Amino acid sequence: MKISLDWLKEYIDIDETAEEIGHMLTMSGLEVEGIEQFETIRGGLSGVVIGEVMECERHPNADKLSVTKVDIGGEELSPIVCGAPNVAKGQKVLVATVGATLYPNGGEAFKIKKAKIRGEVSLGMICAEDELGLGTSHDGIMVLDTILANGTPAAEYLQISSDQVFEIGLTPNRADAASHYGVARDLKVLLDKDLNFPDIASFKPDDTSRTISIEVENPDACPRYAGLTISGVDIKASPDWLQNKLKAVGLSPINNVVDITNYILHGLGQPMHAFDADKVKGDKVIVRNAVDGEIFVTLDGQERTLKGNDLMICNEEKPMCIGGVLGGLDSGVTTLTQNIFLESAYFSADHIRKTAQQHSIKTDASFRFERGTDPNMPVKALKLAAMLIKELAGGKITSEVIDEHHKPVKNFTVEVKYKNVHRLIGKELSKVEIKTILEGLEIGIVEENAEMLTVSVPPYRVDVQREADVIEEILRIHGFNNIELSENLAASYLAEFPKKDPVKIQQKTTEMLVGAGYQEIMTNSLTKAQYAEALDGVEASENVHILNYLSEDLAVMRQSLMFSGLETIAHNVNRQQHNLKLFEFGKVYQQKGDKYTERKQLAILVSGNQAEESWLQASGKADYYTLASIVSKVMQRLGLDKFQQQSFDQKKGLDYGLELLINNQVVGRVGKVNAKLAKLAEVKQEVFYAELEWDALLKIYSGETSYQEISKFPAVRRDLSLVMSRNVTFDQIKDLAFKTERKLLKEINVFDVYEGENLGDNKKSYSVSFILHDDYKTLTDKVIDKTMNRLIGAYEKQLNILIRK
Incomplete structure (x- = not known):
């Protein structure tokens, strides 16, 4: 809504x-x-002002252009090059100043910049109607007839709201x-302010020359039906103020009479309908049930087969409207209508809900009627609507208000005990505050004693009929956020805080990896001694030797999961399974002096293509980024995605890659396996390997999940093309960005990389996106530009980066 x-x-x-x-x-x-x-008008014509052409001469280098000097209220005249054929000295015009953004009809938005056109400086733009989004004309610039001062905002002149x-x-x-x-x-x-209801005290019929009688045959479905006639109306477009109000809430203006009924509906919550009075046969409105199987054509042009329990608004000959739901095609207001009958009713919510569901019709009227409207509003709304129609469409009010009110709806009487208020709210409120809140909500106090109140709830509050409902009203106005937690809450009120369960954590990680297309392997902890000898960063002297080993291939306990993973890849490749994504949770072992240690690791290996071949799409080769992506997801699943990283060359059997650090502790490595090591395990294709210290990660893992409100304001993306030396890393770019802008910058990402002769020796180009966001307000172009300029300045000064424009 x-x-x-x-x-x-x-x-x-x-x-x-x-x-x-x-x-x-x-x-x-x-x-x-x-x-x-x-x-x-989109953009509100911000930056567009009234100007006066003080000088106008032909452009020295272009026959169809003029060089003007325009007074826009500044200390100096603004030079503007204009291509309009009708520009002339002495004209009052609309000028888009430098920095203004225009939203033309049928075109993309553009920003006014300082320019040089055929050698002449131009500081702004004298605008035509279509360039401002005010219309479609492009015959020439808009020439104004106004005495407003130069520099006056265009929005003020055009009364743009x-x-x-x-x-x-x-x-x-x-x-x-x-x-x-x-x-x-x-x-x-x-x-704590007064409520202003529109003034209807001056309502008075002009005469009673056109009275249409009302007969309600089903008062259970329609307890109240009111109407009056207005004669001699002129159906036309609504004034701008009314159209703008409807547009603001998503409605399309139709004509002055229909727009007024929509204005009343969204303003006061009272649905109304206007009939062409000349189509009310017999000058009588009958509210009755439909004849079962009767065919009726609604405003949307559809034929509908009526049910016997549908409530219809009829004349003496036939139905004109499905009551409370949708009007009929033949009785509505058109441009030819001169006289109208205006209805305002209160219908039973149950009847309207059933009819709307039976015919699958959802309208603004049925939305309100089927939930319950104010039975005391129809006549008030009718009088206000009649006065507005008379004002905007002319004519005369030609009948008294006919109000068929067979079953008045009474207030709900509810008893409220103070002790229950305090018990359900969880806080003791003063009796003064309770009564002040109730009276502010128009809930009257009928009786009062030391222990309880008897209150009278107005019938438009269909949801407040029990003591608990009244207490909820008190609570929501006092404020849910104003209820403090008690200092002596029992533990039974609090949720259980379970201990970390390593098995469940591993199971969830396993499910995530399997869901991403990885297969779990379980390999032997016994391996070859020569693997440790070949692996840099691992000491062969720290091997845990088996005293009674069966073969040289099973002589020691493994110090790394890498080689057992490589052997698994070799085994599969030899059987024509080249595209592999594997992971293993396993322990590694070391002997240091007389002490033995073991720790658990998670190893992830990727080799071959990213996916099997398919006619749907080509499958690219798996690479370092394929592996880095899944490692990042594992860390995110553990809630440890705020890790640091540092690149390396040649470490623990990896040609290159990244180390992951948390609190300056290395918790993992990701990189490409050295080809010689892979060959040692008889693997001839590229392999990418990640090794996470699982025990260390579990110690850091807290299991806590943080939540925050989703911002109501949009994020903004800006892109920069950066040319830099090849030795500048993305980490440097990222770190500098977040140091320069700590508040608004939320994300930074490289979406394109280019290296080529065109850039020069030892150069590369990154296309980088920046996501800016403020949790508390919408970012303006001024703030965005200021932020991006600071980032550009930092890159140029500190990293010697060239910004391509």
């Missing part, structure tokens, strides 16, 4: 910002899912808040 801030201000005085109002509403139970900026619109996730129980007035009712008590 969309709620306009400007529209809210019709019902209550608001000085707070949209963000403050959004937070208040969310904390009181009306969750604001987002706040959007609405502008009648902007608004902030709340997207509220309305829960089914809060039917009372399905309108601007309903939301304002909550703000009334939250802000």
Whole structure:
């Protein structure tokens, strides 16, 4: 549901910002899912001002261009090159100044920059109608007839409005808040301000020359039905203020009468319908059940077969509208309509819900009726709508308000005990605060004693009929976030905090790896002594020897999982299985003096292609990045993705790669296996190997998961093309970026790398994306540009990087 801030201000005085109002509403139970900026003209013509052409001469180097000097309210005249044929000295024009962004009709947005056009400096742009998004004309620049001062914003001259619109996730129980007035009712008590209902005291019929009678045959389905006639109306487009209000909440304006009914619906929460009075045969409206099997054509042009329990609004001859759901095609207001019958009713929620479901119709009216509307609103809304129609469409009110009110809906009476208020809320509130909140919510206090209150709940609060419901109202206005935790909470109230279970952690990691296409292997802990001799960084003297070994191939306990993994790859390759993704949880062993140690590791190996061949897509070779990606996911699954990394050359059998560090402790390595070592295990194809110190990771693993609110504001991406020396690493680029911008920069990524003769010797080019985001507000172009300029400056000064533009 969309709620306009400007529209809210019709019902209550608001000085707070949209963000403050959004937070208040969310904390009181009306969750604001987002706040959007609405502008009648995209961009709001920011940076566009009124100017006066003081000089105008032909461009010396172009026949179709003019060189002008324009007064835009500054100390000096602005030189502007203009290509419009109608530009002339003395004109008042609209000027887009340097830095302004324009959103033209039928084209992409563009920013005004300082330019040199055929040798002449141009500091701005004199605009045509289509360039500003105001229309489609491009015959020439807009020439204004105004006495406003030069430099006056164009938005002020054109009366362009902007608004902030709340997207509220309305829960089914809060039917009372399905309108601007309903939301304002909550703000009334939250802000402790008065609520302003539109003035209808001056309502008065002009005469009673056209009275249409009303007969309600089913008062259970329609307890209240009111209507009146307005004659001599002029159906036309609505004024801008009304159109803008409807557009802000996502509606398309239709005509002045229909727009007013929508304005009342979204403003006061009272659905209404306007009939062409000349099509009300017999000057009589009958509210009755449909004839089972009757065919009716609705406003959307569909033929619908009616059920016997459908409530219909009919004239003396035939149905005109499915009551509370959708109007009929033949009785609605058109451009030819001169006289209207305006209805405003209260329908049973059960009947409307059943009809809407039977015919699979969902309208703004049925949405409200099937949840429950205010039975005391129809006549008030009818009077306001009639006054607005008379003002905007002309004509006369030609009947009294006919109000068939057969079954008045009474207030709900509820008894509320103070002790239950304190017990359910978990905090003792003062009686004064309780009564103040209830009275602010229009819940009247009928009786009171030391122990309890008897309250009268207005019928529009269909969700407040029990003591617990009233207490919930008190709590949400007091504030859920204002309920402190008790100092003596029993342990039974708290969730259990389980110990770390290594088996479960390993199982979850295994499931993740298998889901990513990796196969688990289990290899022998006994291996060849020569493997340790060949592996740099591992001392052969630290081998744990088997006293009674069966063969030289099983003479020692392994110090690394690498060779048992390589042997597995060799075994599979020899059987024509070339594309392999393997992992193993296993222990490695060492002897240092008289002491023996063992520790658990996770080894991951990738070799061959990334996937098997398929007609759907080609499969590229697996590489270092294939392995690095899955290692990153393992660390993320463990909640340890905030690790440091450092590159290396030639370490522990790897030609190159990265070491992973947490708190300056090495917890893993990722890299390409040395070809000679691979050959030792009889593997001839490339192998990429990762080794994670599993025991060390489990010690660091906390099992804690952090949560934060998803921001309501969008992130912004900006890209830079960086040319640098080959010895500059991405880590240097990344670290410098986060040192330069600690608040707004959230992510940085390389999406393209280029090396070639065009760049020069020992040069490379990175295309880098930067994600900027503010949790508390929408980023403006000014802030974004300032941030990017700081990053560019840091790269140029500290890393000697050239920014390609």
